[in-house]
Amino acid sequence: MSQELAEADAPTRSIADIVARDLRPLVRRIDEEGLYPEAVLRSLGDAGGFARHISRPEGDASGLVSAIEAMADVSASCITTGFCMWCQDALGWYLTQSENPTPRTRYLVAVASGEQLGGTGLSNAMKAFSGIEPLALKGRKVAGGYRVTGRLPFVSNVQDGHLFAAVFALEDEPDRRVMAVFHAGSDAVALARNAHFVALEGSATYTVLIRDAFVSDDDILSHDADRFIPRIRKGFVLLQAGMGIGAARGAAASMRGDGPGRKLAAHLPFGPDEIDARADRLAERIRALASDPQLTDRSAFLDVLKARLDLSWLALEAAQSAVLQAGARGYLVGAEAARRLRETQFVALVTPSVKHILAELSRG
Structure with missing residues (x-):
């Protein structure tokens, strides 16, 4: 397996080259037309963008930091694509940590290379484990696996033929809750577009309707999700740092690139230098927190949530500063500053959202 992952990780192009030549020309279509950047994601997989955190020896957390940095490089230009990258990375993270070796053997190399795309599917489960909403899926044990029914309102980076993970309770x-890999795109696991968003329309986000779907024992990640979720949640949240850091740095770069606007905005309280300095300090915090991503104690997880909260505030403030510098030019349809502001609001809304984090921190 390690050799296969090393081969899948062999880059053919750099992340920077893919962003410059493939992604940036599509950013407006991704935002305005809801174009799903599948070709870009597969190129990122070819470049090793999804394998950085799963091809290292056990106990080596440097790959997690490298994955965050790659996501930040992408998110600086397009948070929609950076978010899809996080979904793919999270799926790989689950497979890496799987208590059952079969899903890891079956799917991990393909997920790491981008040959197999997929989503995370744990928004509902993370909220359910925090007592925010009930678990949406129910299952019953049958020969060779489980039968599962329910509805997940939002699963991203998922199309027919893609994978995603989800948690269900036994009837x-x-x-007792179980976590498994699901295959999207059948009558039993159907996708429906039931909502449209102000941004992130290109993220392939669907409602998933699960109707008595058979889930094989070979696709079970853990028969005890209450034990498994604490093992993966730290990495799940830490990986999101790539979106926040990238959003802030992208806003700072756009402000610097606007020479006349920068001169007129010199007295704004939050300029590109301050944005980058805060982003660098938060990146150092994330690097330290990633040193032991499998640590399961609550205090360690709360430290991660505090950093994630600070990243949300930084991204929001940076994007707002870019709009303030641009002035009326940044408030026009199609303006880059307006797009960044809408995308960055999602950084504060994606699970765990700001209100979710604040609720968790209030419990201590």
């Missing part, structure tokens, strides 16, 4: 043992 006859409601206190």
